[in-house]
Structure formats: structure tokens, C-alpha cells
Amino acid sequence: MRVSVFGLGYVGCVSAACLADMGHEVVGVDVNRVKVDLVNDGRAPVVEERIGELVAEVVGTGALRATGDVREAIADSEVSLVCVGTPSEPNGSLCTTYLERVTEQIGAALADRRGRSGRHTVVFRSTMLPGTCLDLLVPILEKHVGGTAGVDVGVAVNPEFLREGTSVRDFFDPPKTVIGELDPASGDVVAALYDGLPGEVFRVPVPTAEAIKYADNAFHGLKIGFANELGAVCRALGVDSHQVMDVFLADRKLNISPAYLRPGFAFGGSCLPKDLRSLVHAARRADVSVPILAHVLPSNSDHLQRAVELVERTGRRRVGLFGLSFKPGTDDLRESPLVELAERLFGKGYDLRIHDANVSLSRLIGANREYIETRLPHLAQLLADSVDEVLEHAEVCLVGTRDPAVLSALPHGGDPMIIDLVRLPDAEARRAEPGYVGLAW
Ligand code: NAD
Numbered sequence: 001m002r003v004s005v006f007g008l009g010y011v012g013c014v015s016a017a018c019l020a021d022m023g024h025e026v027v028g029v030d031v032n033r034v035k036v037d038l039v040n041d042g043r044a045p046v047v048e049e050r051i052g053e054l055v056a057e058v059v060g061t062g063a064l065r066a067t068g069d070v071r072e073a074i075a076d077s078e079v080s081l082v083c084v085g086t087p088s089e090p091n092g093s094l095c096t097t098y099l100e101r102v103t104e105q106i107g108a109a110l111a112d113r114r115g116r117s118g119r120h121t122v123v124f125r126s127t128m129l130p131g132t133c134l135d136l137l138v139p140i141l142e143k144h145v146g147g148t149a150g151v152d153v154g155v156a157v158n159p160e161f162l163r164e165g166t167s168v169r170d171f172f173d174p175p176k177t178v179i180g181e182l183d184p185a186s187g188d189v190v191a192a193l194y195d196g197l198p199g200e201v202f203r204v205p206v207p208t209a210e211a212i213k214y215a216d217n218a219f220h221g222l223k224i225g226f227a228n229e230l231g232a233v234c235r236a237l238g239v240d241s242h243q244v245m246d247v248f249l250a251d252r253k254l255n256i257s258p259a260y261l262r263p264g265f266a267f268g269g270s271c272l273p274k275d276l277r278s279l280v281h282a283a284r285r286a287d288v289s290v291p292i293l294a295h296v297l298p299s300n301s302d303h304l305q306r307a308v309e310l311v312e313r314t315g316r317r318r319v320g321l322f323g324l325s326f327k328p329g330t331d332d333l334r335e336s337p338l339v340e341l342a343e344r345l346f347g348k349g350y351d352l353r354i355h356d357a358n359v360s361l362s363r364l365i366g367a368n369r370e371y372i373e374t375r376l377p378h379l380a381q382l383l384a385d386s387v388d389e390v391l392e393h394a395e396v397c398l399v400g401t402r403d404p405a406v407l408s409a410l411p412h413g414g415d416p417m418i419i420d421l422v423r424l425p426d427a428e429a430r431r432a433e434p435g436y437v438g439l440a441w
Contacts, residue, residue, distance in 0.1 A: 001025070001193060004073040005081045006102050008035040008066060010046050010167065010270075010332060011125055011160050012083030017044070017051060018171040019081075020058035022196065027073045028066040039066035047331035047358050047368075050168040074109035079121045079189055082106070083160070086126045087270070092277035094129050096136060103137045107144025110153060114145075121154030121189040127275060129214070129282050130207040133157050133180070154186035157206050159213035164269065165329030177201045180209025217275040218293055223260040224267045225299040231263025231440050232306060241440065242423060263440040265400055265421040266304040268337035269326040273297060304337055307439055308344050310419050311396060317351050320394030320416065322387070323401030324356035324379070331358040331368050333376065338400045342379055353393045355384045357403055391416065399424060 001024050005016040008030040016039075020026040030036050035045040042059040044051040058064040067073055074080065084098040103122070110120055122141060124133055138149045149155045157180035162170040176199050181187030187203050194201075204212070227245065234241035241263045249258040267273075276296055283290040311319060326336035333339055338356075345352055359372070361383055372380050384390050387409045390397070396417040399406065407425065410418060414435020420427055423440045430436040 001079055001189075002077040003027070003079050003081060003193070004029055004077040005083060006030075006070075006106070007083035007085065007098075007126075008032070008039060008045055009083065009085060010048070010164055010330075011162065012081070013039070013044055013046050013055070014048060014051060014162060014167045014171055015081055015083055015125065015160070016064055017054045017058055018168060019193065020061075020063035021054060024063070024193070026058075026064045027077065028064065029068065029070055029073045030066065031068065033068060036066040036068050039064065047329075048167050049165065049329050054168060070105045071109045071112055074106060074120070075113055075116075077120070078118055079123060079154075079193065080106055081158075082122065082124045082126055084126055085270070086128055086274075088274040088277050092281040094132070094274075094278035094281075096128065096132060099124070099126055099128060099132070099137060100140060103140045104144065107141045110141075111144050111146065119152065119154055119185070121156065121186050123156045123158050123186075123190055123193075125158055125160045127159060127213050127217075127271065128157075128210055129278060130210040133206050133210060134182075138182075150183040150186065154189055155182040155206070156180060156186040156190050157209040158190050159209055161213075161216065164332055165327050172197065174199045178209050178212050179203045180206040182206055214275055214279050217272050218279055218296070220260050221267060221272045221276050221296045221300070222292070224264075224272075225296045225303075227261045227263045228266065228303045228440075229299060232303065234263075235438075235440075262423070264423060265307070265439065266300045266337035266340075268300075268335045268340070270332060270334040273300075273335050300337075304340055304344070307341055307398065307419065307421060308348075310437055310439060311345060311350065311398065312348075314396045314417055314419075316395035316417065317349075318393055318395040319345055319350045319352050320390035320397040321345075321352060321354045322356070322390065322397065322399045322403070322406045323421075324354050324359045324383075328401050328403065329358075331363075333359065333368060333371055339376065339379065341398070341400070342382070346378060346382070351393075352382050353384050353390045354379065354382050355387055355390045355406070356401065357405065359383065360385050 003024050003026045005012050005028045008028045016026050016028040028039055038045045042056040044055040084102050087095045089095045142149055145153050159178050161175050177194055179187045179190045231241040280294050324338050325331050387406055394416040398419045400421045417435035420438040
């Protein structure tokens with residue numbers, strides 16, 4: 001199929017490259033010229049496992065190209081995938097500005113395309129609250145197209161379940177495919193797009209598809225909060241929480257997936273926090289009491305504070321931090337709990353150095369370079385290119401990554417002290433050593 005993908009961020013870039021790899025003819029569209037140029041150069045605008053090679057390959061074969069011109073992209077395609085961002089507003093509600101704008105642009109381009117054979121289908125992949133598609137976006141589309149959605153233009157919602165860091169793998173082996181269809185023909189288009197991928201396909205009404213994504217992300221946050229709170233209690237009581245969880249999770253009769261249930265560091269990223277915030281905000285507006293969901297983010301913040309307190313308890317001032325992106329394998333800094341940790345320590349006047357192989361100023365490109373330069377200039381100056389630079393500086397090191405280069409360089413014996421945020425692979429042995437503290441015990 002001929003596909004246009006709107007938004008070349010984490011979701012759009014991975015979707016575009018993987019769809020091109022599956023044999024579709026894909027054009028990526030972004031308002032950010034840097035991302036368009038990078039893709040056309042055969043380079044990925046995001047850091048992700050395998051994405052660099054994949055973009056180079058599919059751009060090389062001509063299966064993927066990028067443009068800033070919406071009309072040109074739409075004129076040539078049967079289906080549009082909308083992957084623009086839906087961040088939080090300051091009050092926690094969902095920001096739909098980018099969705100509205102891109103829908104206007106697609107609608108206007110479709111109006112120009114009128115008369116061409118074949119119906120165009122607009123598929124929303126961005127995460128949005130139930131009702132957003134039918135109540136907000138479909139009217140915009142219908143106004144421009146001058147027709148009826150589900151008749152003159154296809155509309156579907158197809159939430160994305162990728163996890164940053166393993167998103168290419170997740171694309172080709174999805175946990176499920178959810179198709180919210182306005183009409184069966186729209187659903188057929190989405191199903192055809194992913195034909196050949198494993199996993200069950202669920203065809204549901206549009207608002208149900210929107211809600212499923214929130215069910216997923218709220219539950220992931222809840223699981224992490226549960227595991228971390230349990231881990232903190234176990235630690236206080238002198239119990240190895242990972243041993244507790246190993247046995248707890250072995251109980252398959254209760255059918256618990258172990259994902260997100262290993263005590264570790266706080267969660268973050270561009271999805272879980274903002275999706276929990278907008279869900280809780282929407283519940284409040286609807287006068288629905290959701291005390292469990294409302295406390296997942298405060299619980300997460302308390303967990304982060306535990307790491308700060310561990311540093312304070314050492315009495316040392318020169319601190320090293322390994323890891324800064326919100327999880328390993330990505331350069332994504334948005335709402336990273338390690339950024340928050342660094343900022344709390346920075347605010348308390350600790351002498352900090354940070355190393356993350358994916359967040360080095362000499363390697364960062366595009367949006368993330370801009371992000372760090374504009375939003376985190378105070379941390380940018382603390383970034384070290386090498387692991388050794390941090391080790392030489394630090395009296396105490398916080399380890400928030402399992403990067404093999406960091407693991408192999410970490411000393412034993414307490415100089416510097418190690419505060420383990422991720423349960424290092426050799427945590428068991430280190431536990432008996434002086435100067436080692438595990439947050440996740
Ligand atoms: P992102 O911020 O990395 O990328 C969004 C891109 O859209 C940016 O490159 C931006 O320039 C572009 N854009 C904005 N307006 C545009 C327009 N009018 N035309 C073309 N491009 C435009 O966002 P992301 O992390 O890829 O997330 C996208 C959506 O997918 C969000 O709703 C998010 O909640 C959801 N989601 C994200 C993940 C994830 O792991 N990042 C996973 C599942 C779902």
C-alpha cells in the first residue's frame with residue numbers, strides 16, 4: 001500500500017521504517033525540517049535498537065522517503081497514519097493541538113485530492129482520550145472533505161504498543177493489534193497494512209480502541225508502583241524483594257505477567273506519566289473518583305525521592321550518575337526519572353557528573369539535542385563522554401543503566417560507593433561488599 005506517516009518521532013519513525021520494510025511504499029511527513037532531512041539522508045532521527053540500519057536500508061531501496069509537504073504526501077497515498085505527539089497540558093489534561101492541526105492539514109489536502117479514484121483512510125496512532133477521534137477530529141476532517149467520515153473518507157484508531165528501546169522488535173512482534181474502526185472498510189485497510197504480523201487482532205469501536213491504550217499504560221504504571229513500594233518495604237524489613245517477586249510471579253495460576261513487576265527505579269518517559277495524568281484529569285472532570293489511579297504518580301515520585309535520600313545518607317558530595325534517558329536503549333529524555341533525579345541532586349548543590357552513551361552532546365541529533373540545549377542546559381554542562389571521567393570524579397555513583405560499558409567499569413570495594421537503581425546483574429555478590437547500596441532490595 002502507499003502510506004503517509006505524519007510525525008517522524010519515536011512512533012512515526014519506527015512505524016514508517018517498519019512498514020517500508022514490510023513492502024509498503026511509505027512517505028514520512030514532519031514539520032521539523034531536521035527530521036525530514038535526516039530520513040532522506042538515510043539516518044534515523046531517534047535512537048532505537050536497529051532503527052538506524054533499518055532507515056538506511058529502506059531509504060536506500062526507495063521504500064521510504066520524507067517530506068514537509070502534506071499535499072504531495074497525501075496526493076500519492078491511500079492511507080495516512082497520524083503519529084504526532086499528544087503531551088500533557090500544565091493542568092494534566094491531554095494536549096490535542098498537534099492532532100487538530102495535522103487533521104486540518106490532512107483534511108485540506110484530501111479536499112484537493114477529490115476526484116481521484118479510491119477512498120483515503122486516516123488512521124490515528126497517537127494516544128488520545130476516548131471521544132477525541134469522533135467528537136474532535138472527525139468533525140474537522142468532515143468540514144474539510146465536505147463529506148461523511150466512514151463513507152467518503154475512512155477513519156480508524158490504531159493505538160501503538162511499542163516500548164521505546166525495543167520498538168522495532170515490538171513492531172514486528174506486537175503484543176496485540178487493536179483496530180478501532182468507524183466502518184468495516186476502514187478497519188480492513190488497517191488490517192491489510194499489518195497483514196503477516198503475528199499476534200491477535202481486535203476490531204472494536206473507535207472509543208474502545210482509544211480507551212484500551214489507557215488501560216495498558218495505567219496498568220503498567222500501577223504495576224511498577226506496586227513493585228517499587230513492595231521493594232521499599234522489603235528493603236526496610238531486610239527482605240530480598242526480587243526473591244519475593246520471583247516466587248510471586250511463578251504463580252501462573254493467577255496469570256500474572258512478570259513485565260513491569262521487578263522492583264527497580266521510578267518510571268517515566270513521554271507516555272506513562274502523561275497518560276496517567278490525562279486519565280485522572282478526565283475522571284475528575286467526569287466526577288469519577290479514582291483514588292488508586294490518582295496515587296500512582298505520587299507513589300512514583302516518592303520512590304524517586306528514596307534515591308535522593310540514599311545519596312544524602314552517604315554524606316558525600318561528588319556524585320556520578322550513569323544513565324539519563326528515560327530507559328536504556330533510547331535517547332529520549334522526556335519526563336525521564338533520571339533527569340528528575342539529576343535535577344533534585346543539582347538543586348541540592350551536589351557536584352554532579354553524568355554519563356549516558358545515548359545522550360552525549362557529540363552524538364545527540366535533532367529534537368533531543370534541542371531538548372537538552374533548551375530545557376536542560378544546566379545538565380548539559382554536566383555530561384561526560386566517558387565512563388572513566390565520571391568514575392574519576394565521583395565519591396558515590398548512582399547506576400541507572402545496565403549499559404555493558406558501565407557495568408564492566410564499575411569498581412568493587414566502596415570507592416566510589418555504588419547506589420544501584422537497576423539491580424545490577426552482580427548485585428547478589430556486591431551486596432556483601434562495603435559501599436554498595438541497592439535501591440531495589
Ligand atoms: P514525538 O514527539 O517523538 O514525535 C511527534 C512528531 O510529530 C514530532 O517529530 C513533531 O515534529 C511531529 N509533528 C507535530 N505536528 C506535526 C504535523 N502537523 N505534521 C507532521 N508532523 C508533525 O512523539 P512520539 O513519542 O512518537 O509519540 C507520538 C504519539 O504516540 C503520542 O500520542 C504518544 O503518546 C503515542 N505513543 C508513544 C509511544 C512511545 O513510546 N514514544 C508509544 C506508544 C504511543
